[in-house]
Amino acid sequence: MQANFKVEKNNMPKQKPDEKSLGFGQYFTDHMFVMDYTEGKGWHDPRIVPYGDIALDPATMVLHYGQAIFEGLKAYKSDEGKILLFRPEKNMERVNISNERLCIPPIDVDLTVEAIKAIVEMDSDWVPSAEDTSLYIRPFIISTDPFLGVRPSFTYKFMIILSPVGAYYPEGINPVKIYVENNYVRAVKGGVGYAKTPGNYAASLKAQMEAQAKGYTQVLWLDGLEKRYIEEVGTMNVFFKIDGEVITPTLEDGSILGGITRESTIQLLRHWGVKVTERRISIEEIYQAHEDQKLEEAFGTGTAAVISPIGELNWNEKIIKINDGKTGELSKKIYETITGIQYGKVKDEFGWIQEV
Structure with missing residues (x-):
């Protein structure tokens, strides 16, 4: 020992x-x-x-x-x-x-x-x-x-x-269908959203069950005040690739849990020279990017699934397909690199691995 x-x-x-x-x-x-x-x-x-x-x-x-x-x-x-x-x-x-x-x-x-x-x-x-x-x-x-x-x-x-x-999701690295939640709220500024506490997950169950009843794997949470700005996807942090830039919601308001896989993904992307921006991003912006044919990929990050590509969003019954419902090249590269490092198959250039 x-x-x-x-x-x-x-x-x-x-x-x-x-x-x-x-x-x-x-x-x-x-x-x-x-x-x-x-x-x-x-x-x-x-x-x-x-x-x-x-x-x-x-x-x-x-x-x-x-x-x-x-x-x-x-x-x-x-x-x-x-x-x-x-x-x-x-x-x-x-x-x-x-x-x-x-x-x-x-x-x-x-x-x-x-x-x-x-x-x-x-x-x-x-x-x-x-x-x-x-x-x-x-x-x-x-x-x-x-x-x-x-x-x-x-x-x-x-x-x-x-x-x-x-595997956490039976779909594995295959894209999942996500329902954009407009009724229930996961967390608010000043609350406990940035803490990993059981009440956050209990509060999410109702929305998750209703989404699953409609045929969706998880929900995309919007902010609790305006129901406009994207926060998390299910129990994961979320990323969008728009016109070559990767955007993920900022942690500044304290309503989002700062994930270890999120941090690792940002570090990895910047190491590869990919532009990553942490800022507020609205659901309207995502749908407009799709309309403009600039929304290239979307994916969640978390310990359980590592990377979970998003193939479909349903917001107020407006359904969009992302990357034709297929796993994007960047999502796949992140997944293969992080899991490769985790299993010792890819060189750890960042000092992330500790041996038992």
Whole structure:
């Protein structure tokens, strides 16, 4: 182990699932990482224990007031059998951004990266090697005071669980159909949109289910004030290639989650000499660009799917096809480069990879 964590080995290991039919987030490994926080004592007692249920008092604050955050990253197995992590320190830095907004005490980034490496090493035989598979890593923090009153908790639990996964979207790198949401709102300026907190996702479910009932994979979120400016696509950041320029919504208003894949995509594109602009962009501008035959590609970026091309948009029943509903050259190049780096098949020129 890279750090001195207490370890309790699971003496009843589970049967591993078929790597060819993993789905996403359905199976969980033999161990989990746990660390506690107590006011006046700080974060303490980091340990690896057998995966299992956790006991919570019915009055536990997280169940009533939602004071919680989470993260998501992956471990990848290279052709040589090495286990690789993609920018784990960035996820842990984002934990503290979410913590600050949710009034949760900050964690030590280096310690938690070591915790990720330790738990992944412990369950290394769970890292799948079939094509497009990986080990999904879910760190999270919950408030644990048994108290019915609206205030920050005095105690917390930080945990890491692991899940072998296949592709997030069954479509894979193939373009998805997106419904532009005009009724519901994901986040607003001054809210918690830039934090990775469970309430954001609970609030998105209604729109997602209604879009899926209409035959769409996800929704494109517009701003909460004017219902005009584009924010995110489903649970991903979004990019548009218009007349050779790649445009993505700015993070300045604080209503958009700053994705690690988003940051990596911007860095990669600029490295290639592609012009990238972070600014407000309206849905009207997208439709006008399509009308002018300048809208070349659109895609989402995120940990789960990496790159998800957008082949169709439906805004107020006005449907447009993007790139004839096909995956664009740039989307494909980004996907192949990032996944190539993640699996150790493409040279990492940016120092993004850490080996377990």
